Structure formats: C-alpha cells, structure tokens
Amino acid sequence: MSFEDDETPCTYVGSFPKGFGYGPEEAEIEGPVNPGEEKPRILLMGLRRSGKSSIQKVVFHKVSPNETLFLESTNKIVKDDISNSSFVQFQIWDIPGQIDFFDAAFDSEYIFGGCGALIFVIDAQDDYMEALSRLQMAVTRAHKINESIKFEVFIHKVDGLSDDNKIETQRDILQRATDELNDAGMDNIHLSFHLTSIYDHSIFEAFSKVVQKLIPQLAVLENLLDIVISNSKIEKAFLFDVVSKIYIATDSSPVDMQCYELCCDMIDVVIDMSCIYGVRDIFLSRARDDGAFDNESASFIKLNSGTVLFLREVNKHLALVCILREDGCENRGIIQYNFKCFRAAIQEVFVARNKQANKSTGHPQMDLLVNGQNDDELDSDETTQTNGGAMASGHGLLNGSLLQDDD
Numbered sequence: 001m002s003f004e005d006d007e008t009p010c011t012y013v014g015s016f017p018k019g020f021g022y023g024p025e026e027a028e029i030e031g032p033v034n035p036g037e038e039k040p041r042i043l044l045m046g047l048r049r050s051g052k053s054s055i056q057k058v059v060f061h062k063v064s065p066n067e068t069l070f071l072e073s074t075n076k077i078v079k080d081d082i083s084n085s086s087f088v089q090f091q092i093w094d095i096p097g098q099i100d101f102f103d104a105a106f107d108s109e110y111i112f113g114g115c116g117a118l119i120f121v122i123d124a125q126d127d128y129m130e131a132l133s134r135l136q137m138a139v140t141r142a143h144k145i146n147e148s149i150k151f152e153v154f155i156h157k158v159d160g161l162s163d164d165n166k167i168e169t170q171r172d173i174l175q176r177a178t179d180e181l182n183d184a185g186m187d188n189i190h191l192s193f194h195l196t197s198i199y200d201h202s203i204f205e206a207f208s209k210v211v212q213k214l215i216p217q218l219a220v221l222e223n224l225l226d227i228v229i230s231n232s233k234i235e236k237a238f239l240f241d242v243v244s245k246i247y248i249a250t251d252s253s254p255v256d257m258q259c260y261e262l263c264c265d266m267i268d269v270v271i272d273m274s275c276i277y278g279v280r281d282i283f284l285s286r287a288r289d290d291g292a293f294d295n296e297s298a299s300f301i302k303l304n305s306g307t308v309l310f311l312r313e314v315n316k317h318l319a320l321v322c323i324l325r326e327d328g329c330e331n332r333g334i335i336q337y338n339f340k341c342f343r344a345a346i347q348e349v350f351v352a353r354n355k356q357a358n359k360s361t362g363h364p365q366m367d368l369l370v371n372g373q374n375d376d377e378l379d380s381d382e383t384t385q386t387n388g389g390a391m392a393s394g395h396g397l398l399n400g401s402l403l404q405d406d407d
C-alpha cells in the first residue's frame with residue numbers, strides 16, 4: 001500500500017509520521033539573524049558532493065538514503081533548527097562545499113564564533129587530498145576564532161570500501177591530517193575521526209558522539225545509567241532521542257554497534273506498532289501524530305538469542321532502551337521501579353538545568369544548551385512520589401538479587 005494514496009493527512013517516512021519530527025527546515029540565510037537568539041550550532045563542512053546535506057536529511061529528517069541521490073547541490077548556507085524539549089537543542093548549518101573562507105562575504109567571526117562542533121565530511125570514495133587541505137584551512141581558521149570548537153572528521157561513504165580498505169583509509173587520513181596540523185604548529189588541536197555511511201547505522205552513531213560532546217550534563221546522565229544497569233541486571237542501556245535515534249548517553253561499558261542497531265530497530269518496531277494499533281480517531285479518519293509515542297510507551301521484546309530488549313518512554317522525546325539477558329528479566333517489577341527512579345532523577349537534572357537559567361557556563365554558545373527550556377513532559381505524579389536525589393546516590397533503587405533473596 002502506498003501512503004500517498006492514503007486520504008489521512010498523516011504521511012509517513014520510514015517509521016515516523018511526518019509531523020513527528022523537528023519541523024520544517026528554515027529558509028536559507030545569507031548573514032547573521034539576531035545573533036542573540038541563536039542556538040549552539042554544528043557546522044557541516046566539506047567539499048562539494050561529499051555528502052553533507054544527505055547526512056543532515058537522513059539523520060534529522062528521516063529521508064531514506066536512496067532519496068539523497070536526487071539532492072541538488074547547496075549553494076548558500078542552510079540553517080536547520082534541531083530542537084526538542086530535552087537535551088537536544090542546536091542548529092545545523094550546512095556550509096556549501098565551494099564556499100571561500102577568505103571571501104569577505106563569509107563572516108567567519110560570526111559563523112565560527114557561535115559554533116559548538118565542526119563536522120568536516122570527507123568522501124572516502126574519492127581522492128581526498130584536496131579535502132585534507134580544506135580541512136586544514138577550516139580547522140586553523142575556526143580554532144583561531146573559537147578555541148572551544150570540537151572538530152569531528154567524518155570519513156564518509158565507507159559503504160563502498162572493503163573492511164581492510166576502511167581501516168587503511170582511516171589510518172592514512174588520520175596520519176596526514178595530524179601531520180599537517182603539527183607542521184603548522186597547531187598540535188594542540190584535537191581531531192576526532194569517524195567512519196560513516198548513510199546506508200547503515202554508523203552515521204547515527206557518529207552523530208550521537210558529536211551531540212554528546214555538546215551536552216554539559218553528559219557525565220550525570222552516564223552515571224545515572226550506570227546506576228540503573230547495575231541495580232537491574234541490565235547489560236547495556238541507551239538514552240535515545242526518539243525522533244533522530246541518536247543516543248544522547250549510554251552507560252560506561254563499551255558500545256557494540258550491533259547492540260546499538262538492535263536498540264534502534266526496537267524503537268522502530270514500537271513506533272510502528274503504536275502507529276498501527278495506537279490511539280486513532282477513526283471517525284475523523286485521522287491518525288494522531290503524537291499518539292505514536294507517549295508516556296505509556298513501553299515494551300519488552302524477547303529475541304531467540306536469549307536476549308531481551310526493554311524500551312520505556314522517559315519523556316516525549318526521550319526513551320530508555322536496554323539490553324538484558326533473559327534471566328535478568330525475571331523481576332520486571334524491579335526494573336520498572338528502578339526505571340521510575342531513573343526518570344525522577346532525569347527530572348531533577350532538568351530542574352537543575354533550568355535553575356541554572358541565569359548562570360553562565362563560561363561559553364555563551366553553550367549556555368543555551370544548559371538553560372534550554374522547560375521540560376514539563378515528565379510525569380509529575382511519578383516524579384513527586386520518587387526521590388530522584390536518592391537515585392543519584394544509588395539508595396533509591398531496588399536490586400534484583402536482594403529481592404530474590406527476600407522472595
């Protein structure tokens with residue numbers, strides 16, 4: 001069945017109703033617009049056709065990778081507002097490949113000044129020598145203007161390379177890029193490298209890591225996740241931004257790509273099921289976009305490998321997705337209770353963040369991330385009953401093994 005034929009106003013891209021996203025892209029801009037109101041920004045830079053617009057559309061606008069084949073070249077800076085009420089609050093600026101940093105029309109003070117992270121995209125299927133010299137130019141110029149920028153290099157389109165070739169290409173690019181910086185006396189600049197492709201989850205994983213670096217509360221979130229997993233017999237936990245499927249935090253154990261992919265698929269399954277069987281106003285023949293993910297959204301899925309996936313809504317935009325062994329799942333009550341403590345603790349993080357509203361982090365562009373906006377979507381009844389502060393110290397949680405002994 002084609003969704004275009006559907007008479008309902010709700011259209012779908014992949015698993016999501018179109019309304020279930022970050023809203024329309026903003027118009028192209030040519031210069032500063034009210035800088036005081038800007039959010040921290042992530043710049044996407046790189047040569048023409050390296051894949052910048054595709055990355056942004058696939059990750060944040062649910063465009064399918066194949067549709068990017070028809071994207072037209074960008075010839076002006078395109079600003080895209082990525083905002084929800086949780087920790088994900090920024091703008092992505094897609095900088096055209098052909099832009100000249102030394103042109104007077106390119107206001108580098110303004111563009112790099114409010115920048116949190118600069119992602120430089122290199123097409124790994126192409127000759128990357130020119131890209132490397134552009135990278136060097138962009139990094140040195142940006143660093144001179146704003147020393148707090150995080151530099152991320154996406155070695156992109158690696159779907160076309162063999163495994164050996166990927167490793168070799170990454171080694172070569174890393175070597176050349178750092179050598180060039182060292183030669184220019186800029187060895188204090190740190191570049192992070194990621195192998196990416198829009199045709200698999202690698203681009204979401206890489207973007208997750210970039211976004212995490214811009215979240216001042218990351219250490220607190222990681223600590224909370226560590227506490228939850230150790231008290232609930234959970235092996236791995238991710239806090240997901242549901243719309244983009246980037247994870248904004250995970251526990252301190254290493255991330256296995258397959259686990260991450262499983263968790264992403266779990267979100268798709270839950271949203272799909274909710275869209276099909278969730279709240280619908282049949283008489284108006286109209287699906288309610290916001291019904292796909294709400295405060296009742298929860299699921300346990302048992303896989304034939306003896307692994308169980310657990311998803312629970314944290315707030316309108318965040319979900320906790322966990323992986324556990326089948327035997328760890330025996331006491332679901334404990335997991336649910338610990339989850340409520342976790343949710344209450346997250347609420348406290350939001351409250352603390354909002355209290356900081358008038359304080360500065362020392363980085364004006366980061367203040368917006370800290371101070372963001374109200375997050376009142378959390379269940380107030382649950383949060384008032386549970387002591388999130390106790391969670392942070394680990395006391396509020398039930399431990400599965402203790403309860404079993406009591407049983």
Ligand SMILES: Nc1nc2c(ncn2[C@@H]2O[C@H](COP(=O)(O)OP(=O)(O)OP(=O)(O)O)[C@@H](O)[C@H]2O)c(=O)[nH]1
Nearest residue numbers: 049050051052053054068069073074097157197198
């Ligand atoms: N194989 C492969 N192709 C990709 C990938 N990402 C993007 N592409 C393709 O690369 C081409 C260029 O992508 P764009 O997103 O338009 O590139 P851009 O960097 O925004 O280009 P400009 O707007 O000219 O600066 C498109 O045909 C995409 O389908 C990828 O991960 N793998």
